[in-house]
Amino acid sequence: MHLLHPFTVPVINVLNLLAACLLLLSFAMLSRRRTQRLITLFAWQGGILCLSTSLVAYSSGLHELYYSAALTLLLKVITLPLILRRLIYRLGAEWDSETMVNIPVTMLAGLMLVIFAFGLAQPISMMATTITRNMLGIALAVILLSFLMMITRRKAVTQVIGFLAMENGLFFAATSATYGMPMVIELGIALDVLVGVFILGLFFFQIREQFESLDLRNMENLKEE
Amino acid sequence: MELLAVLSLPLLGFFLLALFGARRVAPELNISISLATFIAASLLAVRVARHGPILVLHDQFFVDAFNVFLVALTAFVGLTTAIFSRPYMRIEELHGRLTPRRLRLYHAMYQLFMAAMFLALLTNNMGLLWVAMEAATLSTVLLVSLYRTRASLEAAWKYFILCGVGIAQALFGTILLYFAAEKALGSEGMTALLWTHLNAVKGQLEPRVLGLAFVFLLVGYGTKVGLAPLHNWLPDAHAEGPTPVSAVLSGLLLNVALYAVIRCKVLVEGSIGVALPSRMLMGFGLLSAVLASFFLWRQRDIKRLFGYSSIEHMGIITFAFGLGGPIANFAALLHMTVHSLTKSSIFFTAGHASQASGTQQMDGIRGLLGTSPTIGWGLMLGSLAILGMPPFGVFSSEFLILTTAMREHPGTTPLLLIALGVAFAAIFSRVQPMVFGDKEAQPLPHSPALVPVFVHLALVLMLGIYMPPALAEWYRVAARLIG
8 A cells, every 4th residue: 555645734625725726617618608718727627637637646655647748638628628619610600699598597507516516425425534624525525516507508519518528527536535546547548539439529510510509409200109 | 467468359359340341351250259249248247257346457347247147148149140131231232222332331330239239248337337427429420331221321320329328428427426426426537427436335325316327317317228208219220220239239239238238236225225226227217118008009120129129128137126126137137138148139130031032022022941941930930939938048037027917017018028028929920931041031141140149049948957066157147246
């Protein structure tokens, strides 16, 4: 077993601050209608993740975590936002916005979800080390908020961003609560995400071709008669 | 050695078919790779039956009676589906629904999908299991949307988003599992997620964390099993994808996802006791079986009908695993086998039936016996088998499940009987006019390969009448492993 250095108080405070920022960004994503803004916010989330992972790496002395921080930076801050931007540019969907979303109601539902997430994570937080106490709750809240975003939005691109934001929440749970999953698995997950985004990119063009729009309201034909 | 062959042959097949998948020989290549994989899998099964469980490559891969049985089944159905798909896809091409480029995608993804399933079955690492399940999802998304019609795109999108969300829940569950394991095993490299290591210390894992982890894992992998209320993707994906894909989705992927759930259940039971996991499995299982049987009445599309029937059967199997104990587990494993054999053979015939009639709508399919008796009889016998008529193996497993349920949880038997009865009435009333009825179907432009259908049904019949002692012993060992 690795001997983990005890975290110092300032480190914990900074980590808590980063966690709070992550949660705040999730709410910001819920409140945005424009796809481009969402991509920017998603990139910011990736940046926060990268920072928090490096901080955990630095203070716990687990050097593999630097690799996962680098992986996050490469994938979630640079590659994925780039791919998404190019996709919506080529689809001519840069200024698409969601008009059907009731933002205040969504925000209220989001608040409820956060309370629920903290309640769910409470018993586990009690037995965790100091560093992870609030982290699991926040990670779960980020996952649920992204889920909410996927449910409320009707555009294909937005749903995918919601999906990726959920992956961010999962990644945060992995690094903060457990000092990172083993490297091979992280690589596997990263590969799956990347392949998934490529497949979805292909999909966007096919959907566009067939439905003349990326609006998923057109895709409600398959149901029971 | 055999293990590496099982894992690497489909992967090799993926690369070969990605290069040559558009050639005329591609289907034959697909069949030969599947055959080689099947031979390797059988050798692996023989070895495990003789020498017991195997742990290789720094404990990263693990084979015991439970997963080797699924590996053999997967390889077998993979082979027969490859044989079936050769004429089927050729007819689709003749009908102008597919181009050689799409066929290349189909063949390559078929092998990748097989590789992902073998990895999921053979890995000892809970994290890799997750990665493999996700890879299996991604490879089938492209297969479901192969026809590029509006409906198939919609089905594939639904499949991706629902299964993606489901599988994300499973990842959270896996993270929680790791969180608990780290406390018991230490974070020494990769070992904290190895199933065998976790299984050794499962008594020391923190119960509260594992309880929550199991909820996430069950909901997550359960989405892929097709358990209600997260089953919405399943009928669409089955109906809109090409038929060989429906056959392997129903016959294999659902089994592999259920395998993941059961592996998790074994760990969790060691920590929090059997009460919560078994109740959850029974609840989800019953709900899926009953709900699906009522949905069967409202179906007009033949492949959707049998998609719902898969949900019903996966529900029954999940319920049986929830019951636990040697008999129910034995029955569940048997039911997994017979369901996968029967359902894939039904999809084979249903696919050709809709090709002959030019529609998947059941109202348009009439008088199969008149034009092509083999397809008609195959569909009829397959339906009788899946409905649990006595000489077939489905009857034995359902009978065992029912009697165990009567003894252990009498309250659940009426629900189970309702599900079985309603499903019987719904499916039989639909299949009967399709098979008999007036002659409307056209002869197929290319002769179909229906040998797999009858091989599958003969196996199911054999399992119902006479089970070889070696096979029974094998099921018994696997059932004991699950506890």
